Amino acid sequence: MAFSTVVASPQSLVSNQKFVQCIGLAEILSGEGINVSQQVELLNRAIVYLEANQTEAALPLLDEAYKQLSEMYEKLPSVKLRENLERGAVILALAATPALFYYFFPRLYALVWLYNRRSYIVKQNKKARK
Secondary structure (H helix, E strand, O other), X not given: OOOOOXXXXXXXXXXXXXXXXXXXXXXXXXXXXXXXXHHHHHHHHHHHHHHOOOXXXXXXXXXXXXXXXXXXXXXXXXXXXXXXXXXXXXXXXXXXXXXXXXXXXXXXXXXXXXXXXXXXXXXXXXXXHO
């Protein structure tokens, strides 16, 4: 049987808590459609350092990932509002297209027809007067 030793230190406990918080924030943000691939890459590199028991190298990566993820989480309501407004504008434009087409197409068609036939000359038919 192989035995492994696990060393518990205040740094490893802090890094584990921060790591769990980072994973939670990344999951929430990813679920909302925010791109967190850079932060996940930072966390993956931190995992490599933590597995090698190099907590001194992993802590700055965890701090940076946590800082970026928390900033993104704070901006989440405004990002969601902007996305919802953009989505509503697209839906409104698509819904208004048939009505605008119905209103403007006959007028546009008539203007194009008159423009193309402006050089036509109307002649009086002498036979029709009789």
